[in-house]
Amino acid sequence: MRIRLVIIIVFAALLGAGYVFPRIALNATPTFSPQVNRKKQTGRTVRRRNQSRSQRKPARDYSQFSHRSAKHQSLACDACHKAPTANWLKASAFPDVADYPSHASCIKCHRTEFFKGARPLICSVCHTKVSPRDEARFDFEKPNQPSQFSTIFPHDKHQDVIASDRFKGEPVAAAHALRSAPRAQDKSRAQYYNCAVCHQTEAKTPNPPGGFPDNFMPPAGTFKAAPVGHASCYNCHWKNQEPTHNDCAGCHKLSETDVAMRLAPKRNSLKFAHEPLEAHIAECASCHINITRESSLLNLKPDVPITSCSTSSCHLAQTQTEFEQRKLDSSFGCVKCHTSDVGKRPVPASHSALFTE
Amino acid sequence: MAPVSQTLHVWLPSTRRFAAKQVIFKQVLLVFYVCLSLCLFAPPTATAQTPSSEAQATGGVRLRVRPTKEKGLPRKRFYLIKGSAEENKALIEKINQHPFLTRECYYRKAGASNEFIKWLAEGDCESVYCRLIEEKFVSGATAVPEFRAAYERGVKEYKKPELGRLWLTTNLTDEIRDGFYRQRQAALKALISEAEILSKASVMSVMTDGKGTANFTDLLPGTYLITNLLPAEFGNNSLLWRCEVKVKAGPFKTVTVSNATDKNCVVVEKPLPACDASKQTALKR
Structure with a gap:
């Protein structure tokens, strides 16, 4: 009998809790529970009962x-x-x-x-x-x-169609071998499309709110731009080539949350500058080794792994020296490529593997 | 439906009714305790994120495609399929049997002009999108007939002559514009789908850069097959490769794909087939 009593009390307690807690929750957010609220407001409730449903919706x-x-x-x-x-x-x-x-x-x-x-x-x-x-x-x-839409863009397909052996007959440069952007001044040479069709060098360095880490100001020519607007799309997709200009959903997908404006590119190696070309004239895909494999902007990996830079004769010595210094003094920050927000982080496995081989 | 007590009253003698009631009561109690203990002591999987398992060590393959010693094969896609050549035997059979249509034959069949075919071949282009259509290809003695016609339509439609040239591709027929690329894509899609079914893993693809180099990264250790699935045109020949590669965790493994004999790489090199002139059709405008 005693056990039965205990069980009844426990059940009653649970029932009571279930009854009380939802009411507390509902009372805490009166705007989202108009029906519960209505019962409390006795006089007004009667008058409002007959009001149309649309009038009861929260104000837009x-x-x-x-x-x-x-x-x-x-x-x-x-x-x-x-x-x-x-x-x-x-x-x-x-x-x-x-x-x-x-x-x-x-x-x-x-x-x-x-x-x-x-x-x-x-x-x-x-x-x-x-x-x-x-x-x-x-x-x-x-x-x-902020945009209410995200962009559907098959990056690989676009790379496929613009890809061509455009370097036929060109002299090969000594350091990085290939130039990525068509030289506008050399009009005798055929201009083939490549990454530069969409990704031009940003003439002006973006200035994000709060600035860059360490008050570092990347020089002009550090970043590449991404297409904005229809200019890079309509020249091929205006008509016939789907999605055409009247098929907005072919490229614009309504996003559940706002898509924030890109104020400045996110970079691990903020000190790398794409321009001037004399310093870095490699072809884009030679460093951005994962860029050709992704089919969507969503998964796009534009990262440049350290193997793309440190294996070259230009950067191996410097990166190795910093790595050795870091091994001796854990407070040492790598500064050749990184600002302190990245340079003082624990050394990633990709870097350790390279120099401990 | 009759309550349990009434049912017991009907079916059981009075001496056993109490015992039966107690058994049911105990069972209910047991279920309640089990539920309660589950709620209190079970790990909070629904509310907290399980810590991610340690990232698995991966490796990579650096692919160097060198049909000749002097020059790499630029701008060609290569595909990485899980499993060895033996495990992908059925797929290899399909790849070998796949009909091969050259760019020239495709466009001759579509009724394209010699100038257009030459323009594509100059840039090793699969479609009109790969190079800028310069003024000299739109008007004058070196004009490509397809481009001239599209330009004239564009000028009328867009009201601006420069726009007529820059948007020229919007006034080309589907077949001329990128028909060859699309028919290759359809064939590739079918082969990739077949490969994914057979290997039970997704197929990764990368494109070679200007020097004929490409990288497959973040690969789990294992055996893979690297192939271009459809023959690539190189000079007067078509080249189809398949290489078996064993990936270990750690630094990149360099695989050189060439025409030289290699125990892990097989190259099928054939002269480009001649195009059947009788199959030419009038250019659709």
Whole structure:
């Protein structure tokens, strides 16, 4: 009998806990539990019971446009975005989506928001000033905004089609053998496509918030750029070659979370500079040895393993010297290639394997 | 449905009813204790991440493709398949039996002009995307007919002459633009799929650089087959390689793929087949 009593008490305690805790949780977040809240608010509850369901939804922020809303997702892209936009001849060198959708695209569903108050919030999505007398809009695409889309891009396929034996008959340079970028000044030589079609050297060094580690300022020519906008795509994919300009989903995949703007490239060896070519004239794939194997931007490994640099006569001595110093003094930081945030980390296995052989 | 007590009342004599009730009660109690102890003492697998197992040691292969002593084979894809040549015998059979169509034969069949075929061959291009289409190939005495026609359509359509040239490929027919590349891709896709089924592992591919070098990295120790799956055109010959390589954890193993006899590499070298002129069709515009 005693055991039975104990069990009944335990069960009762569990039931009680189950009953009490969800209520605590629900009370803690009243905005997400309108039904529970309603029971508490006696007088108002009765009046609100008859209100329509849409009115009970949390208020939307109409100053922010989201492609993720169910309604927006249900629409075809060209229900709002026209390609090319009417202004392309003025705004772009090629037929492009160069402007925001017209008012007609929005007003069909958002008439109420358009006429809400003296300064409707919805106007601020595109317009710099909310005023009937000012039509000025933000640049398209809106500057400093994270993207709501990720990019689908089969990197290997693009490498395949641009690949050619373009070095036929060229003299071979002594150090790294091959030049990667077509020399614009030499017009007599045929220009073959390669990585430089999309990845030009960044003329200006990006300046991330807070700067680079150790206040190190990479010189101009350190980084390579990645294509932005449709300029590198439409010249082949405008029509016939799929995905074509009217198949937005062929390249743009709606992301569950915002895709942050790339403020500066992430680098382990921040002190490496792609330019000037006199220093590093190797072909891209000779150092970026994993780049040709990946089929998507998602898995892309642009890293340059240490074996690509340290086995050359140029860098072997320096890297080995630093490695030996590090073995003697664990507080020593490698500075030839790295800033202190990387140079003081434990020596990775790839580096140890190279010099302990 | 009748409750348990009523069922017992019907089916069991009164002296055994109490004992039966106790057995059921004990069983319920046991289940409850088991559940409770599971909740309290089981490892929290659902809430905490299990620490990752130590990374397995890997190795790599540096591939040097040298059809001649002087020059490597640039810009060609090579594939790494799990297993030895013996284990991939069925696949090798398929590769050897696969029909081979040269670039020239493909484009002759498609009715392409001699100028176009020459333009592709100059850059060893599989499609029109591999080199810039310069002004001299669009107009004048050295113009390629396909490019001239596409350019004229582009100028009318895009309103800007420069755009007509830069976007020239958008006005070429599918076959001329990249038909050869696409038909090779279809054949490769089928062979890769076959290889993945047979080896029960995904096939890795890399492309050789300008010097004919490529690297397979992060490989688990084991035996692999490296092949170009479809013959590559080199001069007047076609070359199909397959090399067996044993990968150990540690530094890269260099594998030189050449035409020389090697116990681990087999090369099938054949003269390029002549194109059947009777199969030429009119160029689709």
